[in-house]
Amino acid sequence: MPRRAARVHHPRHDPALAPRYRPPPLGRQVQTEEARAATDPPAIVRLVLRMAAGNEHCGYRRIAGELAGLGIAVAPSTVWEILKRHGIDPAPRRAGPGWAQFPRSQAEAILALDLFTVDLLDGTKAYVLAAIEHATRRIRILGATAHPGGQWIVQQARNLCMDLDQAGADVKFVLHDRDAIFHEGFDAVFTAAGLRIVRSGVRMPRMNSIMERWIGGCRRELLDRTLIWNLPHLRRILAAFERHYNDHRPHMALSSAAPLKPLPAWVTDLKDLRSGDTTGSEA
Numbered sequence: 393m394p395r396r397a398a399r400v401h402h403p404r405h406d407p408a409l410a411p412r413y414r415p416p417p418l419g420r421q422v423q424t425e426e427a428r429a430a431t432d433p434p435a436i437v438r439l440v441l442r443m444a445a446g447n448e449h450c451g452y453r454r455i456a457g458e459l460a461g462l463g464i465a466v467a468p469s470t471v472w473e474i475l476k477r478h479g480i481d482p483a484p485r486r487a488g489p490g491w492a493q494f495p496r497s498q499a500e501a502i503l504a505l506d507l508f509t510v511d512l513l514d515g516t517k518a519y520v521l522a523a524i525e526h527a528t529r530r531i532r533i534l535g536a537t538a539h540p541g542g543q544w545i546v547q548q549a550r551n552l553c554m555d556l557d558q559a560g561a562d563v564k565f566v567l568h569d570r571d572a573i574f575h576e577g578f579d580a581v582f583t584a585a586g587l588r589i590v591r592s593g594v595r596m597p598r599m600n601s602i603m604e605r606w607i608g609g610c611r612r613e614l615l616d617r618t619l620i621w622n623l624p625h626l627r628r629i630l631a632a633f634e635r636h637y638n639d640h641r642p643h644m645a646l647s648s649a650a651p652l653k654p655l656p657a658w659v660t661d662l663k664d665l666r667s668g669d670t671t672g673s674e675a
Contacts, residue, residue: 444475452483499526499527500526500562501527502526502527502590503566504568504603507519507521507571512625516538520535529643531638534551536626537623540573545573565587567590568589614630640653
């Protein structure tokens, strides 16, 4: 009992347990925007404005990151206030269409690429390069090798450009991730052909979702169900799967048609009658 009373009547608490935040004293005025503007170093303000003027698509977080790379520690909120104070939109790209609208609006002109691996029974690992058209869902398996290098990947890009030219495909954008194998020489082949390179974000597979979904389907329908001995065996079964995917496999995005085999006219008319659209049959 005496010990408990001594604890209760302890003169003060342990300083380590005291809260670190102490409110300002009464009567102190809150700092206004003009007062905060006076505290910003003029050199940092000029640097932020110059970086914003040099790249109109550079937001306040990007500017704060570039300043940190230069060894200047500036909070993103401070950059936001400086830009807003001088009449500059802190995030100009947020007002325009986002990535979710881009694949839908440009589906007719997007070609997606990706490289995936396959484990073989002989103990080796093969690398497969594939491309898919967003609009038609046509798949092209460009090649498979055990040693992907710079010359091999560039040659596959040249073969793809010739194939697209012969097929008359209206492709304007080439979408792939930031893998190191897709180097500048690889992109230069498409740039010379008049195509624009679009790179997906870091660790953002949903930006290339159609290609990623095809790779998952290829694994579930073929690679996980087949014992593949060596590289020539892999090339043969991938060629057979490509023909099946393009000529026979139905796709929900194409109204249950195949990429290279559209539905017959009577099937299309039957679907129009079921949906209540009789304009096509009357015509």
